Amino acid sequence: MARELLGWRVVSRIQGIRTSGRIVETEAYIGAHDPACHGAAGRTRRNRTMFGPPGLAYVYFIYGMHWCFNVVTGREGDPEAVLIRALEPLEGLDAMEHRRGRRRDLTNGPARLCQALGIDGTLDGHPLDRAPLVLEPPDSPPAPAPVGVSGRIGIRKARDWPLRFFLTTSSHLSSGPHLEAAPESVMRP
């Protein structure tokens, strides 16, 4: 599902402002046997949405100041989700710039894209087939694009599991030292 979601669009309508972006980078968190998955240690108040039915938004707060947005993908009871790590901005660029307080680096990072689209904890558990936060499929047929795979970013446990997926030609991927940290783990299907 993490690979499949590349090319889909995330559309938000927050405070009457429409913003959207195309998914270019994702990470998979694959359930109770995945040590890096929030659901690995069982159901808690924080991660309960992960255990719900697929199609919900799992939004969690991290590092004292950031929100991150996941798409719940597992069956009810299975804590599986896809973290949306980067978008290509499409609509509402001015609103994104205003929310982010800068004109670059609007959506290249999981917390950055949440800030740009106005996503916060009030949307945790929201079904993604309706406003104010909607997941839309790509235009059919989707243009073929090379997909890169690497280890996941910013975690300690199971860091080398090849569960990060990205459109290699995108100029909107998450930046920083992480991207170059493990070039040998990047492969082309």
Place this chain on the structure above:
DNA sequence: CGGTGGATTCTCT
């Protein structure tokens, strides 16, 4: 450009 450390709050042990 790369490296470093601070911000800041919530959750669970």
Place this chain on the structure above:
DNA sequence: GAGAATCCACCGA
């Protein structure tokens, strides 16, 4: 009380 699926300002080259 530790640590977290992060970001940003700042530093030096």
